[in-house]
Amino acid sequence: MSDTTTTLRAETLRNEQLQIRRVRIDRMFAVLLAVQYVAGIVGALAVSPYAWQGKERVLHMHVWVAVLGGAGIIILPILLAIFRPGTVLTRHVIAASQMLSSALLIHLTGGRIETHFHVFGSLAFLAFYLDWQVLITATVIVAADHFLRGIYWPESVYGVANAEWWRFLEHAGWVVFEDVFLIWSCILGSREVAASAARQAEVEHLSEQEQLKSAALEMAIAEMQATA
Amino acid sequence: MKRRWIIGALSIAALVWAATVAAAYKAIRRFESTPGLAAIAPASWPIRSGVQRAEGAWTLVMLVHPHCSCSRASIKELEAVLEKAPPSVRSYVLVYRPHEFPAGWERTDVYDAATRLRRAHVLIDEDGREAALFGGFTSGQTFLYDGDGQLRFEGGITLLRGDAGLNSGRAGIIRIANTQSGKGTHPVFGCAISTKPAKGEIR
Numbered sequence: 001m002s003d004t005t006t007t008l009r010a011e012t013l014r015n016e017q018l019q020i021r022r023v024r025i026d027r028m029f030a031v032l033l034a035v036q037y038v039a040g041i042v043g044a045l046a047v048s049p050y051a052w053q054g055k056e057r058v059l060h061m062h063v064w065v066a067v068l069g070g071a072g073i074i075i076l077p078i079l080l081a082i083f084r085p086g087t088v089l090t091r092h093v094i095a096a097s098q099m100l101s102s103a104l105l106i107h108l109t110g111g112r113i114e115t116h117f118h119v120f121g122s123l124a125f126l127a128f129y130l131d132w133q134v135l136i137t138a139t140v141i142v143a144a145d146h147f148l149r150g151i152y153w154p155e156s157v158y159g160v161a162n163a164e165w166w167r168f169l170e171h172a173g174w175v176v177f178e179d180v181f182l183i184w185s186c187i188l189g190s191r192e193v194a195a196s197a198a199r200q201a202e203v204e205h206l207s208e209q210e211q212l213k214s215a216a217l218e219m220a221i222a223e224m225q226a227t228a
Numbered sequence: 229m230k231r232r233w234i235i236g237a238l239s240i241a242a243l244v245w246a247a248t249v250a251a252a253y254k255a256i257r258r259f260e261s262t263p264g265l266a267a268i269a270p271a272s273w274p275i276r277s278g279v280q281r282a283e284g285a286w287t288l289v290m291l292v293h294p295h296c297s298c299s300r301a302s303i304k305e306l307e308a309v310l311e312k313a314p315p316s317v318r319s320y321v322l323v324y325r326p327h328e329f330p331a332g333w334e335r336t337d338v339y340d341a342a343t344r345l346r347r348a349h350v351l352i353d354e355d356g357r358e359a360a361l362f363g364g365f366t367s368g369q370t371f372l373y374d375g376d377g378q379l380r381f382e383g384g385i386t387l388l389r390g391d392a393g394l395n396s397g398r399a400g401i402i403r404i405a406n407t408q409s410g411k412g413t414h415p416v417f418g419c420a421i422s423t424k425p426a427k428g429e430i431r
Binding site: 047048049050051052053054055057060061064065068069071072073075076079080083084093097100104107 | 234
């Protein structure tokens with residue numbers, strides 16, 4: 001086996017290891033999205049189950065949004081995780097859906113500041129993919145959500161009606177702050193996987209060479225015994 | 229064949245995904261930003277009201293539906309108003325309770341939050357009789373009367389439905405109470421306490 005063959009084998013092993021990892025994480029996110037969906041409904045029922053009109057009560061809008069909106073958000077990523085696990089499209093859709101789930105949970109809990117931590121926790125989970133581009137997708141979704149709502153609906157995101165147009169940059173800035181370290185860890189993690197694959201390819205190469213040597217030695221011994 | 233079926237299903241899911249996100253945003257936006265029925269408040273303190281108004285003292289009255297989750301924000305804003313308003317302002321939270329509901333029906337977290345306000349008196353408003361006298365229909369509706377019993381502010385003190393935070397309603401009522409001048413109004417966001425009465429039913 002030549003150096004080129006070892007390099008190619010190392011690349012194949014690296015891709016296989018990343019693929020196995022990403023398929024597993026896709027499935028983990030499918031479960032997480034489903035759990036978040038249920039948690040959203042439970043949260044909506046706990047925080048604001050009904051809207052009232054005097055003595056009459058009707059299901060609160062938040063419950064409908066948790067049931068229908070939540071289902072709409074998770075349907076595509078879960079289907080992709082089941083039928084197209086490990087693909088680039090799947091993990092980017094999952095990243096976008098995870099951020100949209102954060103936005104939904106923030107709404108359902110009445111904009112509790114604590115729920116905003118869901119965004120940062122989600123980014124950390126997304127870094128498990130060892131694909132820094134997924135973090136960019138998630139960040140773009142968060143920034144776009146804040147930018148658009150900052151223009152058309154500033155109260156819902158900043159709590160004041162007259163927020164400056166650039167305020168989304170402040171919010172996105174903290175996300176970028178976390179991204180810097182997560183992207184770095186993705187690149188390091190990816191390098192570690194590549195190094196591990198290279199070591200395995202080298203071991204396989206050496207093992208193959210040893211086997212060839214053993215086979216040649218056995219053949220030579222057999223020939224000597226035959227001529228003796 | 230199976231591959232085509234999967235691509236078709238994923239395409240439909242993608243459309244549902246995009247449509248749901250847009251629809252959910254729109255639904256929440258509409259729900260939270262649609263104000264409740266504005267008050268038809270008399271210009272002066274309703275004389276038939278059972279709420280005690282001290283002559284010469286400014287009086288604040290808030291109507292609350294105890295099961296309206298959006299009114300948590302109104303109570304939170306009221307707390308902020310009472311912190312900034314002069315201590316001489318007397319304040320009342322009138323908690324709606326229909327007579328046919330069992331005692332304790334009104335004991336919700338909204339009620340508890342109102343009772344925790346240091347400078348507010350919580351009163352039960354059976355069948356919304358007081359709300360009708362004050363001309364309010366929506367939970368979170370707030371009125372501020374001056375020392376002569378003249379209405380100075382009417383409206384809500386939250387930004388949106390269920391959203392606490394800086395807003396012109398809160399700022400307006402604090403400014404009027406502190407300067408003892410001017411008038412103000414603001415949209416009110418919350419559950420309905422009652423429907424709009426026919427003409428002539430108020431007072």
